[in-house]
Amino acid sequence: MTICEVPENEPKWRRRPESRPDDILDGALIEFRARGFVGARIEDIARHAGLSKGTVYLYFSSKEEMLKELIRRTVSPIAERLKMIADHVCDDYSDKPSSEILRNMIMLVGNGLVNARISAIPLVIVGEAGSFPEHADFYRREVIDVSMDALVTVIKRGIDRGEFKAIEPHYAVRTLMGLLLMQLIWNGVFAREKDPEIPIGDLLETHLNIFLDGVRMPEE
Amino acid sequence: MTICEVPENEPKWRRRPESRPDDILDGALIEFRARGFVGARIEDIARHAGLSKGTVYLYFSSKEEMLKELIRRTVSPIAERLKMIADHVCDDYSDKPSSEILRNMIMLVGNGLVNARISAIPLVIVGEAGSFPEHADFYRREVIDVSMDALVTVIKRGIDRGEFKAIEPHYAVRTLMGLLLMQLIWNGVFAREKDPEIPIGDLLETHLNIFLDGVRMPEE
Amino acid sequence: MTICEVPENEPKWRRRPESRPDDILDGALIEFRARGFVGARIEDIARHAGLSKGTVYLYFSSKEEMLKELIRRTVSPIAERLKMIADHVCDDYSDKPSSEILRNMIMLVGNGLVNARISAIPLVIVGEAGSFPEHADFYRREVIDVSMDALVTVIKRGIDRGEFKAIEPHYAVRTLMGLLLMQLIWNGVFAREKDPEIPIGDLLETHLNIFLDGVRMPEE
Amino acid sequence: MTICEVPENEPKWRRRPESRPDDILDGALIEFRARGFVGARIEDIARHAGLSKGTVYLYFSSKEEMLKELIRRTVSPIAERLKMIADHVCDDYSDKPSSEILRNMIMLVGNGLVNARISAIPLVIVGEAGSFPEHADFYRREVIDVSMDALVTVIKRGIDRGEFKAIEPHYAVRTLMGLLLMQLIWNGVFAREKDPEIPIGDLLETHLNIFLDGVRMPEE
DNA sequence: CATGAATGAGCCTTCATTCAT
DNA sequence: GATGAATGAAGGCTCATTCAT
Numbered sequence: 018m019t020i021c022e023v024p025e026n027e028p029k030w031r032r033r034p035e036s037r038p039d040d041i042l043d044g045a046l047i048e049f050r051a052r053g054f055v056g057a058r059i060e061d062i063a064r065h066a067g068l069s070k071g072t073v074y075l076y077f078s079s080k081e082e083m084l085k086e087l088i089r090r091t092v093s094p095i096a097e098r099l100k101m102i103a104d105h106v107c108d109d110y111s112d113k114p115s116s117e118i119l120r121n122m123i124m125l126v127g128n129g130l131v132n133a134r135i136s137a138i139p140l141v142i143v144g145e146a147g148s149f150p151e152h153a154d155f156y157r158r159e160v161i162d163v164s165m166d167a168l169v170t171v172i173k174r175g176i177d178r179g180e181f182k183a184i185e186p187h188y189a190v191r192t193l194m195g196l197l198l199m200q201l202i203w204n205g206v207f208a209r210e211k212d213p214e215i216p217i218g219d220l221l222e223t224h225l226n227i228f229l230d231g232v233r234m235p236e237e
Numbered sequence: 238m239t240i241c242e243v244p245e246n247e248p249k250w251r252r253r254p255e256s257r258p259d260d261i262l263d264g265a266l267i268e269f270r271a272r273g274f275v276g277a278r279i280e281d282i283a284r285h286a287g288l289s290k291g292t293v294y295l296y297f298s299s300k301e302e303m304l305k306e307l308i309r310r311t312v313s314p315i316a317e318r319l320k321m322i323a324d325h326v327c328d329d330y331s332d333k334p335s336s337e338i339l340r341n342m343i344m345l346v347g348n349g350l351v352n353a354r355i356s357a358i359p360l361v362i363v364g365e366a367g368s369f370p371e372h373a374d375f376y377r378r379e380v381i382d383v384s385m386d387a388l389v390t391v392i393k394r395g396i397d398r399g400e401f402k403a404i405e406p407h408y409a410v411r412t413l414m415g416l417l418l419m420q421l422i423w424n425g426v427f428a429r430e431k432d433p434e435i436p437i438g439d440l441l442e443t444h445l446n447i448f449l450d451g452v453r454m455p456e457e
Numbered sequence: 458m459t460i461c462e463v464p465e466n467e468p469k470w471r472r473r474p475e476s477r478p479d480d481i482l483d484g485a486l487i488e489f490r491a492r493g494f495v496g497a498r499i500e501d502i503a504r505h506a507g508l509s510k511g512t513v514y515l516y517f518s519s520k521e522e523m524l525k526e527l528i529r530r531t532v533s534p535i536a537e538r539l540k541m542i543a544d545h546v547c548d549d550y551s552d553k554p555s556s557e558i559l560r561n562m563i564m565l566v567g568n569g570l571v572n573a574r575i576s577a578i579p580l581v582i583v584g585e586a587g588s589f590p591e592h593a594d595f596y597r598r599e600v601i602d603v604s605m606d607a608l609v610t611v612i613k614r615g616i617d618r619g620e621f622k623a624i625e626p627h628y629a630v631r632t633l634m635g636l637l638l639m640q641l642i643w644n645g646v647f648a649r650e651k652d653p654e655i656p657i658g659d660l661l662e663t664h665l666n667i668f669l670d671g672v673r674m675p676e677e
Numbered sequence: 678m679t680i681c682e683v684p685e686n687e688p689k690w691r692r693r694p695e696s697r698p699d700d701i702l703d704g705a706l707i708e709f710r711a712r713g714f715v716g717a718r719i720e721d722i723a724r725h726a727g728l729s730k731g732t733v734y735l736y737f738s739s740k741e742e743m744l745k746e747l748i749r750r751t752v753s754p755i756a757e758r759l760k761m762i763a764d765h766v767c768d769d770y771s772d773k774p775s776s777e778i779l780r781n782m783i784m785l786v787g788n789g790l791v792n793a794r795i796s797a798i799p800l801v802i803v804g805e806a807g808s809f810p811e812h813a814d815f816y817r818r819e820v821i822d823v824s825m826d827a828l829v830t831v832i833k834r835g836i837d838r839g840e841f842k843a844i845e846p847h848y849a850v851r852t853l854m855g856l857l858l859m860q861l862i863w864n865g866v867f868a869r870e871k872d873p874e875i876p877i878g879d880l881l882e883t884h885l886n887i888f889l890d891g892v893r894m895p896e897e
Numbered sequence: 898c899a900t901g902a903a904t905g906a907g908c909c910t911t912c913a914t915t916c917a918t
Numbered sequence: 919g920a921t922g923a924a925t926g927a928a929g930g931c932t933c934a935t936t937c938a939t
Contacts, residue, residue: 037923051367055275059909069925074910144364146426147271157427188435188443191423195415195444202418203411206366207377215408223408224415231451279934289900291936300934477902491807495715499930509904514931584804586866587711597867628875628883631863635855635884642858643851646806647817655847663848664855671891719913729921731915740913 038076040066042090043134045083050137050205054084054145081149084141088152091138092159098125099160103167106174115175116229122168123193127221130200140205165190172232181232189232196224258296260286262310263354265303270357270425274304274365301369304361308372311358312379318345319384335395336449342388343413347441350420360425385410392452401452409452416444478516480506482530483574485523490577490645494524494585521589524581528592531578532599538565539600543607546614555615556669562608563633567661570640580645605630612672621672629672636664698736700726702750703794705743710797710865714744714805741809744801748812751798752819758785759824775835776889782828783853787881790860800865825850832892841892849892856884 044065048057059080060070077083102122129135139156146153168190175181200217264285268277279300280290297303322342349355359376366373388410395401420437484505488497499520500510517523542562569575579596586593608630615621640657704725708717719740720730737743762782789795799816806813828850835841860877 049367053273053275053365053367055273056368058907070909071911071926072924075923078910080909140363140366143360143422143426144367145273146360147269147273147364148276153426154429157429161427184447185439185443188440189447191419191440192412192416192444192447195417195419196412197415198422199411199415199418202363202422206363206373207381209374209377219405220408220411223405224412227404227409227412227451228447229451231447231449278932290934291901292899294935295898489807493713493715493805493807495713496808498928510930511905511932512903515902518931520930580803580806583800583862583866584806585713586800587709587713587804588716593866594869597869601867624887625879625883628880629887631859631880632852632856632884632887635857635859636852637855638862639851639855639858642803642862646803646813647821649814649817659845660848660851663845664852667844667849667852667888667891669891671887671889718911730913731922732920734914735919 037066037068038086041068041073041076042083042087046087046134046137046141049084049087049141054080054141055148084145084149084152085155088138088142088156088159091135092156095126095129095135096159096163099164099167103163103170106167106171115171115178115180116233118171119168119175119193119229120225122171123197123225124221126164127197127200127217130197130204131217136201136205139201143202165194168193175232179234182234184232192231193228196221257286257288257292258306261288261293261296262303262307265307266354266357266361269304269307269361270353274300274361274368304365304369304372308358308362308376311355312376315349315355316379316383319380319387322387335391335398335400336453338391339388339395339413339449340445342391343417343445344441346384347417347420347437350417350424351437356421356425359421363422385414388413395452399454402454404452412451413448416441477506477508477512478526481508481513481516482523482527486527486574486577486581489524489527489581494520494581495588524585524589524592525595528578528582528596528599531575532596535566535569535575535600535604539604539607543603543610546607546611555611555618555620556673558611559608559615559633559669560665562611563637563661563665566604567637567640567657570637570644571657576641576645579641583642605634608633615672619674622674624672632671633668636661697726697728697732698746701728701733701736702743702747705747706794706797706801709744709747709801714740714801714808744805744809744812748798748802748816751795752816755789755795756819756823759820759827762827775831775838775840776893778831779828779835779853779889780885782831783857783885784881786824787857787860787877790857790864791877796861796865799861803862825854828853835892839894842894844892852891853888856881 041062044062045057047065048062051057057080059073062083063070063073066073073083077086099122102118102125106118139160142149142152142156169186172181172184172186172189172193176183176186200220261282264282265277267285268282271277277300279293282303283290283293286293293303297306322345362369362372362376389406392401392404392406392409392413396403396406420440481502484502485497487505488502491497497520499513502523503510503513506513513523517526539562542558542565546558579600582589582592582596609626612621612624612626612629612633616623616626640660701722704722705717707725708722711717717740719733722743723730723733726733733743737746762785802809802812802816829846832841832844832846832849832853836843836846860880
């Protein structure tokens with residue numbers, strides 16, 4: 018500052034914390050979960066990011082915009098991953114048994130349940146569905162429909178290849194996904210400290226076994 | 238105003254004041270579902286019951302009190318019904334197969350899903366879990382734990398009697414209940430007008446078949 | 458409820474101070490004038506009416522709505538009065554000299570200038586013209602165009618009847634109205650306590666004499 | 678900054694820093710007119726000058742300071758010009774008729790009306806009179822009183838020399854200036870695109886003729 | 898019992914102003 | 919000088935709750 022500080026010509030070195038938006042969204046997620054979208058206060062969200070109220074508005078134009086962005090960031094990776102899996106299946110997946118594919122898919126999604134950053138979003142959406150049905154719409158379109166379609170595709174493949182019984186795939190997929198949703202709600206709403214720990218891996222294992230045994234074509 | 242202006246229009250009054258609280262709670266349920274607990278406005282709740290804002294406070298001391306009472310009223314019947322079922326099972330139900338008992342139980346609960354008056358409550362609870370964890374606690378204690386215990390009891394019975402495989406009952410019960418929760422959330426959050434109708438009976442049927450086939454002890 | 462409480466059937470006896478809206482508008486006028494539309498605070502407006510912030514919203518849905526209503530209430534009477542005068546003129550007003558008619562009209566409007574409740578409105582509109590051009594539009598349409606048309610009609614009549622010189626009526630009317638506007642601005646913006654009192658009557662008299670002498674057809 | 682910062686990229690700098698304050702005031706004038714003093718945003722003002730928000734504060738300590746300076750700069754030239762005219766008149770302008778002098782004066786001021794840079798100021802002052810009466814005071818002292826005095830002086834001269842009737846000069850001057858104010862307000866507040874064009878020269882001409890005919894001493 | 902006018906705390910959002918770089 | 923990120927006071931508006939009638 019006093020002598021000859023050269024840094025004059027670094028045009029874009031400012032905006033030190035490039036992560037501001039992320040910091041804010043982290044805080045938003047916490048508050049949205051804790052008090053719901055309507056109940057969350059911008060000031061509290063800002064405090065989580067070590068900022069003041071007004072600063073939040075330098076990065077997001079409104080509270081609703083924050084929720085939308087939150088959905089977008091969480092949604093995209095999931096959507097992409099599931100799209101990819103679905104595509105792999107449609108490409109001739111040689112003769113890997115459909116049960117194996119389903120197992121991989123469920124495990125993939127199931128493991129996301131442990132990540133609070135991901136699992137919190139659907140909980141918020143469920144909570145605010147009455148007030149913001151458009152968010153539920155968006156989430157369903159981007160996440161739910163995509164993942165259900167992917168699973169249905171594999172179930173159909175299993176039926177076609179004689180691996181599974183002639184069940185109705187659109188019904189069966191609900192049985193398959195039901196546990197995931199149940200765990201989501203369980204962890205987010207009803208689980209308490211004192212509850213006995215349930216290893217998610219074991220739980221998914223049992224679930225998959227029951228489901229696959231239930232739909233497998235009898236040997237004869 | 239002062240003396241005796243004739244009660245002309247009194248005889249036609251239709252209000253049965255005894256049912257006031259119920260009328261109000263009906264309205265509350267509708268609004269809580271539509272806008273969430275925080276978003277629901279007392280005035281709108283009152284309008285549903287044909288009352289004015291202030292009158293609501295003659296029956297409930299606060300908005301939260303309404304939610305509590307709502308939960309209490311909805312919970313009781315469910316709890317009672319489930320208690321009854323659980324008792325029947327323990328009364329060694331002669332040798333009726335455990336699968337039949339499970340089927341009855343799931344159908345019983347599943348049919349409640351169609352009743353919006355019943356299914357709305359858990360949705361509200363899920364939505365407000367962040368702000369009112371005590372409500373979630375209450376609901377879990379009175380409804381979820383009771384019904385899960387009942388189902389676990391029957392599953393254990395099935396295992397003991399050699400009808401079911403040696404699965405972990407506390408895991409399996411989650412598979413069994415998963416679909417119910419999934420449908421609850423689906424109908425309350427993600428379902429849209431244009432969606433193809435899914436008959437709840439068929440869906441439950443398929444689900445039960447998969448589950449029972451999945452847990453049944455192999456013949457041989 | 459117990460015996461014969463009769464007062465049941467007076468549906469509309471409440472709302473004691475029927476004048477609430479007027480009280481509020483009075484306060485609004487004061488604050489709008491004192492701080493401009495944007496600068497006026499609802500709370501201050503409410504205080505003028507002896508009310509609290511929230512109460513204002515029982516009567517007006519927004520601050521802008523208050524300004525609109527203010528314009529409406531002030532505007533209608535003026536518009537009506539001027540319409541009436543214009544109509545009288547178009548009806549054969551026997552042979553009353555046009556100068557007399559103009560004198561009456563100017564005096565009529567000019568006296569409104571003394572009424573702060575009336576004169577404040579245009580000042581507010583002028584002040585907020587940049588932010589709310591639609592209010593200026595409304596005012597011009599309802600008040601200015603109407604009154605100018607009326608005056609032009611009479612000036613034309615004067616020319617047709619040989620009372621006035623062949624001036625351009627649309628220009629002359631601006632000379633005629635200029636003083637009124639000048640006084641409006643003067644009183645509302647520049648006048649100060651210590652200024653020597655100028656009797657509005659004398660001022661208008663002088664103005665009219667100059668104008669009429671200036672437009673009168675030379676005798677000869 | 679102090680010692681060795683290389684002047685590499687200096688030669689191309691186009692900014693003439695000396696004109697900064699003027700650039701800023703230009704922007705301020707535009708925004709004050711468009712949104713009023715309260716509604717104008719520093720950031721927008723800065724943008725007009727191609728600067729950033731913070732930079733404005735290097736030249737002006739506050740928004741109000743900008744308004745004050747704006748008034749000062751606009752006022753000076755007008756005041757000077759009018760002073761000059763007034764002086765000329767007092768210097769017994771040989772026997773040039775008073776009507777000619779008045780004509781020159783009105784034309785001079787009237788032509789300023791077309792200059793938005795000049796006419797905007799009084800409009801802003803009128804708009805903010807409620808919040809900043811001291812600005813109105815300043816403007817009145819520096820501009821209005823001076824110009825009115827000058828006009829009154831000439832009118833008196835006309836009366837003394839037998840050119841004009843024995844009117845009250847302080848009243849008559851208001852008639853004379855009324856049109857100017859009317860046009861100011863008209864153009865700034867009520868004029869709309871679709872309005873028929875009115876040549877300011879013709880309008881002033883008509884106005885002057887009416888006024889002068891109205892005050893001229895009858896021949897005889 | 899009922900009413901609905903009144904209250905006032907609370908929150909989102911804006912923006913003048915500051916200041917580290 | 920210049921920047922623009924950050925601040926925080928301020929205000930419009932909502933709505934749960936109270937209370938006079």
